[in-house]
Each structure stands twice: as C-alpha cells, then as structure tokens.
Amino acid sequence: MPVYEFECQCGHMFEELVPMNTKSRQCPQCGAQEAKKILSACTFELKGGGWYADGYASTQK
Numbered sequence: 001m002p003v004y005e006f007e008c009q010c011g012h013m014f015e016e017l018v019p020m021n022t023k024s025r026q027c028p029q030c031g032a033q034e035a036k037k038i039l040s041a042c043t044f045e046l047k048g049g050g051w052y053a054d055g056y057a058s059t060q061k
Ligand SMILES: [Zn+2]
Pocket: 008, 009, 010, 011, 012, 027, 028, 029, 030, 031, 032
C-alpha cells in the first residue's frame, strides 16, 4: 500500500498508509472526518511519465 498525504479542513497535514482507492481519512489531530488526499510530488511524477523530461529536453536544445 502506498503512503498518501492528507490535509483536513483546518490545515492539518498527515501521512498515512492506505489503500489506493481511499479518498479521505479522519484527521488524527482534530478528528475531522474529511481530510482529503493530496497528490504528492512522488505520485505525480509516477503518473506524469515524461512530461518534465520533455520540458527539460526542449530547454536544452
Ligand atoms: Zn485537522
């Protein structure tokens, strides 16, 4: 299971190991039920594939 970052309504952030289809968690700091999953840079990189590699290549030429 991947580690995801969550942010609740009042701005608390925490990381938790959850199944991929988990969309929200309870905030451990204030107990809010709707802490939302944040797409971390790591996840974004995996999903994006070569978008930044392309940009890098174009600036080099
Ligand atoms: Zn909170």
